[in-house]
Amino acid sequence: MSSILQSIRDRQHAMHRQEQTLAQFLLDHPHEAVHLSITELAGRSGTSTATVSRFCRNLLFKGYSDFRMKLAAEMVLPPSDKPSYQDIVAGNSLPSIVEAIEKNHLRSIADTTRQLDLQELQRAVDALQSARRIDLYGVATSGVVALDFHQKLVRIGRMAQHYSDSHMQITSASSLTPEDVAFAFSYSGETVETYDALLCAKERGAVTISLTKFGANRISTAADIRLFASTLEEGMRRGDMASRIAQLHVVDILFTALVSAGFEDYVPQLELSFQQVRKFRNEKGR
Secondary structure, three states, X not given: OXXXXXXXXXXXXXXXXXXXXXXXXXXXXXHHHOOOOHHHHXXXXXXOHHHHXXXXXXXXXXXXXXXXXXXXXXXXOOHHHXXXXXXXXXXXXXXXXXXHHHHHHHHHHXXXXXXXXXXXXXXXXXXXXXOOOEEEEOOHHHHHHHHHHHHXXXXXXXXXXXXXXXXXXXXXXXXXXXXXXXXXXXXXXXXXXXXXXXXXXXXXXXXXXXXXXXXXXXXXXXXOEEEEEOOOOOOOOOHHHHHHHHHHHHHHHHHHHHHHHOHHHHHHHHHHHHHHHHHHHHHOOO
């Protein structure tokens, strides 16, 4: 199932009755839907054009045209060409585990790449490039991703701070200004601590960026700039593995784009940090 359809299925139970009807039609007839105009889709699903428009906005698309274009892009490959996520089962052989994890990671990266919004990605790069200070919020597995980005930003001399403690997240967010960026990492998009920190940063006027699983959620809805990782198939007992890879993929893209945009400033700093680390490690015999 595509990331968009997965997101629709995940949210269907919380939708209004007419939106649930539309959602079910899309889940049952996705290949047909991408060829329908908004009027045709409303007629075929037994809803209205207003319902279709509201449905698309609630899923954080710019409108029906944006929704249809992105759904069509995800439907390009036939299902047989899309390896499904492999779950953990009892008694798997080591070779099959190695193969399954490789497929999960490759699928996660491919799904994430296909759904990246280049305009939103560029907005994120521009905001990070011009930020006086960058706060990074995340807990558990998403906190590991935030920490990875923190390490990268420090290497190029950016003023960045990473917080996983909920009290420190709020404390730091309360001192942000409109010249700063707050970046929230939460795969579910519903992590209360991260959501609260993002709201606090938003109240202070900071530019807010989110990286969550694809679709509308509390954190992505609250953020000024929304980035998404792939939505995993249901039943994944260890979804945090593929979700971590998907989020790190976005972080690596952001970091590379950031360095590329400020190449003359950042590359010498990268080289300096590398040389200094090597120098002091060698002196300590490490």
